[in-house]
Amino acid sequence: MATQILKPDICVIGAGAAGRAIAARAAAAGATVALVGSAGAQDAHIGHPSVAVRAFCAAAAHSHAIRRAPHFGVTGREAEIDFRHVMRHVRNAAAATAPDMSDERLGALGVRIVSAHARFKDRRTVEAGAFEIRARHFVVATGAQPEMPPIAGLDEVGCLTVETIFALTRRPARLLITGGGHATLELAQAFTRLGSQVTVVGTPVSLALQDPEAASILLRELRAEGLDMRESATATRIERKGRSGVRLYLWSETGGEEIVDGTQLLVLPDTRPTTEELDLKKAGIGFDKNGIKVSDRMRTTNRKVYAIGDVTGGQQSIHAAARQAEIVLDAILGKGTAQANELLLPRVIATEPALASVGLTETVARRQHKSIRVLRSAYADNDRSQAEGSTVGFVKIICDEPGRILGVTMVGSEANELIGVWTLALARGLTADDMSSYLPAYPSFGEIGKRAASAYFADKARRSIVGRLTSMLRGSG
Numbered sequence: 001m002a003t004q005i006l007k008p009d010i011c012v013i014g015a016g017a018a019g020r021a022i023a024a025r026a027a028a029a030g031a032t033v034a035l036v037g038s039a040g041a042q043d044a045h046i047g048h049p050s051v052a053v054r055a056f057c058a059a060a061a062h063s064h065a066i067r068r069a070p071h072f073g074v075t076g077r078e079a080e081i082d083f084r085h086v087m088r089h090v091r092n093a094a095a096a097t098a099p100d101m102s103d104e105r106l107g108a109l110g111v112r113i114v115s116a117h118a119r120f121k122d123r124r125t126v127e128a129g130a131f132e133i134r135a136r137h138f139v140v141a142t143g144a145q146p147e148m149p150p151i152a153g154l155d156e157v158g159c160l161t162v163e164t165i166f167a168l169t170r171r172p173a174r175l176l177i178t179g180g181g182h183a184t185l186e187l188a189q190a191f192t193r194l195g196s197q198v199t200v201v202g203t204p205v206s207l208a209l210q211d212p213e214a215a216s217i218l219l220r221e222l223r224a225e226g227l228d229m230r231e232s233a234t235a236t237r238i239e240r241k242g243r244s245g246v247r248l249y250l251w252s253e254t255g256g257e258e259i260v261d262g263t264q265l266l267v268l269p270d271t272r273p274t275t276e277e278l279d280l281k282k283a284g285i286g287f288d289k290n291g292i293k294v295s296d297r298m299r300t301t302n303r304k305v306y307a308i309g310d311v312t313g314g315q316q317s318i319h320a321a322a323r324q325a326e327i328v329l330d331a332i333l334g335k336g337t338a339q340a341n342e343l344l345l346p347r348v349i350a351t352e353p354a355l356a357s358v359g360l361t362e363t364v365a366r367r368q369h370k371s372i373r374v375l376r377s378a379y380a381d382n383d384r385s386q387a388e389g390s391t392v393g394f395v396k397i398i399c400d401e402p403g404r405i406l407g408v409t410m411v412g413s414e415a416n417e418l419i420g421v422w423t424l425a426l427a428r429g430l431t432a433d434d435m436s437s438y439l440p441a442y443p444s445f446g447e448i449g450k451r452a453a454s455a456y457f458a459d460k461a462r463r464s465i466v467g468r469l470t471s472m473l474r475g476s477g
Contacts, residue, residue, distance in 0.1 A: 023106060034133055056166065060189070123282075149178065152236065157239065176262040177267075197226075218411055285305055362398055397453060403433055408425075432457075
């Protein structure tokens with residue numbers, strides 16, 4: 001078969017969620033687009049696992065609310081959990097929120113679908129099956145692949161993953177979880193609330209990147225609900241126990257070898273960028289084990305080629321990839337000069353209490369700045385928190401001496417929602433003065449952040465008074 005030449009404005013390499021989304025947006029903006037990806041690489045009608053996790057956590061939250069009801073003077077029967085119904089809700093929610101990014105819809109938008117593996121022939125050309133594509137611009141969105149942890153026996157025993165766990169029809173009696181990011185603790189809490197005994201092995205990366213003070217509060221609350229946290233341990237070996245159980249061997253520097261038994265093991269593995277088959281060197285594209293190297297406008301070392309999403313090795317989240325796609329399209333279409341900044345992406349663990357942050361943590365800010373101000377407000381001092389019995393947590397604002405916001409950390413009810421306004425504040429370079437004039441509704445959790453921002457002036461006034469008194473005492477002496 002003769003090679004067919006395609007010359008679109010944009011060639012998107014990777015038929016996953018990020019690739020399909022940017023292809024659709026580019027076509028809607030009037031660009032000619034070719035989308036290259038192997039057939040079967042993704043079922044475009046399947047929702048992202050994050051939606052399934054959220055739906056599962058919502059079901060668990062309702063169970064927990066019934067358990068907490070006596071605190072408010074409301075009594076009734078203990079929650080009865082129909083696990084099959086819970087999982088049906090999860091699957092329905094995921095299906096309902098999955099964007100229709102099928103080949104048929106993309107084709108209707110004008111996207112040329114090439115179902116084949118792509119590899120660069122040179123700096124300006126991609127080969128894909130019977131096609132040779134010479135686009136004005138290329139966007140690599142091949143994502144990342146799971147990299148299972150080195151646990152001896154895992155291949156023989158097997159495990160659950162975030163893609164398979166929602167196919168369960170029976171609740172795990174004793175669930176073991178290891179690895180992963182924010183979903184690790186979210187799923188661990190949800191399964192605990194739905195009646196499973198849960199042990200988490202190791203510290204999730206998402207928690208290690210958060211403010212230590214906030215993280216300790218979250219861990220304390222999770223343990224209070226019955227979650228068994230082994231954050232200093234590492235899973236080394238697994239074997240079958242009995243007809244349907246598993247035995248996991250752990251190792252820690254402090255406790256040596258430990259053994260935990262369970263009915264199932266859920267592994268939420270680390271990932272590695274998918275770059276192996278692209279022949280990036282032929283295109284002059286710089287990369288390493290952490291992914292494709294990009295500029296703050298997501299451009300690679302080949303000026304015709306951009307990269308977005310997990311293949312760049314940055315924060316692995318839907319909102320990160322979406323923001324990167326916006327930046328790339330603006331750059332290609334000449335509509336803006338926005339730049340990617342990972343500090344402006346919120347980091348969220350949507351447990352209860354939730355933990356969310358944006359910008360610098362206090363620890364990092366103290367390393368990078370000679371002088372900072374830490375402004376705080378506690379949930380316990382908030383009227384809505386008292387009304388709802390959700391008094392655990394705080395908001396912490398990190399700013400420089402003039403009051404410019406460097407970062408915000410919050411742990412408490414709805415922190416995952418409240419962080420949004422502070423993400424905007426950081427992106428716009430706002431100060432504590434600006435945010436002290438922010439007017440949230442009353443009573444609301446939003447007042448906690450406003451109260452923290454207002455503390456900047458109270459602290460400034462206090463220090464001014466102390467300074468004047470010190471000067472007066474020195475003068476009188």
